[in-house]
Amino acid sequence: MRITTISTLVLAGSVLFTGALGASSVRNEPIQPIEPAEVTDPAKVQLGKKLFFEPRLSRSGFISCNSCHNLSRGGSDNLRTSIGHNWQEGPINSPTVLNSSLNLAQFWDGRAETLQEQAGGPIENPMEMAFTHELAVEVLASIPGYVELFVDVYGTDQIDIDMVTEAIAAFEETLVTPNSRFDYWLRGDDDVLTAEELAGYQLFKSSGCVACHNGPNAGGTSFQRMGVVEPYQTDNPAEGRVAVTGKDADRFSFKVPSLRNVELTYPYFHDGAADTLEEAVDIMGRLQLGRVYTEEETAQIVAFLKTLTGEQPRIQLPILPPSGPTTPRPQPFD
Amino acid sequence: MRITTISTLVLAGSVLFTGALGASSVRNEPIQPIEPAEVTDPAKVQLGKKLFFEPRLSRSGFISCNSCHNLSRGGSDNLRTSIGHNWQEGPINSPTVLNSSLNLAQFWDGRAETLQEQAGGPIENPMEMAFTHELAVEVLASIPGYVELFVDVYGTDQIDIDMVTEAIAAFEETLVTPNSRFDYWLRGDDDVLTAEELAGYQLFKSSGCVACHNGPNAGGTSFQRMGVVEPYQTDNPAEGRVAVTGKDADRFSFKVPSLRNVELTYPYFHDGAADTLEEAVDIMGRLQLGRVYTEEETAQIVAFLKTLTGEQPRIQLPILPPSGPTTPRPQPFD
Numbered sequence: 062m063r064i065t066t067i068s069t070l071v072l073a074g075s076v077l078f079t080g081a082l083g084a085s086s087v088r089n090e091p092i093q094p095i096e097p098a099e100v101t102d103p104a105k106v107q108l109g110k111k112l113f114f115e116p117r118l119s120r121s122g123f124i125s126c127n128s129c130h131n132l133s134r135g136g137s138d139n140l141r142t143s144i145g146h147n148w149q150e151g152p153i154n155s156p157t158v159l160n161s162s163l164n165l166a167q168f169w170d171g172r173a174e175t176l177q178e179q180a181g182g183p184i185e186n187p188m189e190m191a192f193t194h195e196l197a198v199e200v201l202a203s204i205p206g207y208v209e210l211f212v213d214v215y216g217t218d219q220i221d222i223d224m225v226t227e228a229i230a231a232f233e234e235t236l237v238t239p240n241s242r243f244d245y246w247l248r249g250d251d252d253v254l255t256a257e258e259l260a261g262y263q264l265f266k267s268s269g270c271v272a273c274h275n276g277p278n279a280g281g282t283s284f285q286r287m288g289v290v291e292p293y294q295t296d297n298p299a300e301g302r303v304a305v306t307g308k309d310a311d312r313f314s315f316k317v318p319s320l321r322n323v324e325l326t327y328p329y330f331h332d333g334a335a336d337t338l339e340e341a342v343d344i345m346g347r348l349q350l351g352r353v354y355t356e357e358e359t360a361q362i363v364a365f366l367k368t369l370t371g372e373q374p375r376i377q378l379p380i381l382p383p384s385g386p387t388t389p390r391p392q393p394f395d
Numbered sequence: 396m397r398i399t400t401i402s403t404l405v406l407a408g409s410v411l412f413t414g415a416l417g418a419s420s421v422r423n424e425p426i427q428p429i430e431p432a433e434v435t436d437p438a439k440v441q442l443g444k445k446l447f448f449e450p451r452l453s454r455s456g457f458i459s460c461n462s463c464h465n466l467s468r469g470g471s472d473n474l475r476t477s478i479g480h481n482w483q484e485g486p487i488n489s490p491t492v493l494n495s496s497l498n499l500a501q502f503w504d505g506r507a508e509t510l511q512e513q514a515g516g517p518i519e520n521p522m523e524m525a526f527t528h529e530l531a532v533e534v535l536a537s538i539p540g541y542v543e544l545f546v547d548v549y550g551t552d553q554i555d556i557d558m559v560t561e562a563i564a565a566f567e568e569t570l571v572t573p574n575s576r577f578d579y580w581l582r583g584d585d586d587v588l589t590a591e592e593l594a595g596y597q598l599f600k601s602s603g604c605v606a607c608h609n610g611p612n613a614g615g616t617s618f619q620r621m622g623v624v625e626p627y628q629t630d631n632p633a634e635g636r637v638a639v640t641g642k643d644a645d646r647f648s649f650k651v652p653s654l655r656n657v658e659l660t661y662p663y664f665h666d667g668a669a670d671t672l673e674e675a676v677d678i679m680g681r682l683q684l685g686r687v688y689t690e691e692e693t694a695q696i697v698a699f700l701k702t703l704t705g706e707q708p709r710i711q712l713p714i715l716p717p718s719g720p721t722t723p724r725p726q727p728f729d
Contacts, residue, residue: 114467116465116468116472121474121478122472122473122474123462123472123474123478128457131450132712133448133712133713133714133715134450134715135717138450138456138457139456139718139725140455140456140457140725140727144455144457144727147482148481148482148727148728150727150728324717325717327717327718328724336724337720339720373714375711375712376711376712377709377710377711377712378466378467378709378710378711378712379467380467380707381467381468383469383658383659383661384473384661386671386673390662390670391473391474393474393478393482393484394482394484
């Protein structure tokens, strides 16, 4: 009898589980819920986490991935453009790393197809971490604690940059933010959104925002021209997708950014020119849709956007292995 | 019978516990074990943790306490001298924040008597975070998520700098590193140290290192002249304790740094000139004690020093509350 009871409970439990997570009960909406991360190789993820927080991947020994994709701050640095090696001013706003695995490509112009490809970029960019892949690998290979971890994960002590970037990407794939209030609503909870938030979402759909900001990431599914109805005024020289395709039609076309956690990832746009969500919504309405939202409408859309803040990844700060006797010492002021 | 058995076990457990932690069973040695942190006000500690990781306490919005006292790296930045606002080169090596509550004073010259007093320094130092206390408080007071936390902890929304620095200090007081292998030995475990490590400790005592590096922090109990038998050669202009006391006798006198976690806190000395423990031990022997250690002796002392690496604080990365509509935006490039 006891065993039967337990079986019944387990069965009920799995039905409920399917009900909560299965596609069948999700509302038919253009934005879909974020799924929790599935970690298939925890050792690789742990290695990637250390590398994500590792300032020794930079020439100065001071800048890590987390410097500009700060996991305390929505995976961004909340600066218009980032601070790079020797306090150089970066050319473009740092996109959030959160949910970036759900984007069709990486960087504002999509020049990296994968997270792994992206991860190699800043390390050797003279305006960012200002290192080289060769020196980064040399540093890691000189640190006994890292060699041990690479042996565990890759079965060899011959570290190469592909292992480094693959491990970083494996960690980044875990940086998803499920269970936002909007996701609860998508899964059928009618009471979790206020009337204002729901009105904002309806307006977001009916006025056309959702044409670009769709999918689980509420963005990241296409490249679109910045300034459709009116041109976008900026001093920022970035020209977007044309740098990758060489096609004139792609000038000022950028990857549509995710709106997930957008409350945390200010300032907005590729030049970081909009400090507040109100400002960003107003500009998007006028430039992309030819629509001037009233103050009340803007407030509704902003209220909806704040429901997209999900559970932030719970990160236990990694302890980085100390440099070895032959590790090259950083020379930040040379 | 069952209950009796459990009681007996519990009793045996508490006796063992007392045995492990009680003063009675600790060896009579000049270095004493680090005790675990006792958190009396968890809300204040949590607030202090956010503030410790808060780049908005700097003018650039980029530098936090954790930038130079990185809890992934032994509470230090592993640079000779630190990188400050606008990539300025700091004047002195950043001391570790770990176990700093056990020091007689803060900074290399001891100019701050308490951790709270120390915490205010870098915020308004033009070469470090380059902000002012007034602006830092203005920023925090404009962030609704912080106001809520200050109300919880201090019962008022009128934030002042003393609350800010007190909360940071409360967090820093938790950053102790108990349970190093040396501490297990101090508590009576004879098998936890190798013969080489034990020989290193005996030599550390017999040759006089322990005259300065004593107490639970293996240092931090006094100010001492750098270069007793021979003068210390350095380009670094710091003159040490004289800056505080005005006494000529205190020229080149510095707070004796802790040797706890010294394996992680390279490079060494107030100018960060010694990259390795071998180099540091050799220089200390000659300059402070007039003794040239053999290679074997140096190796023994280094082996002992590495037994002082304790359990690093387990830090869950805080999620920082987003800026509010009136929060001043950082202008890192102005």
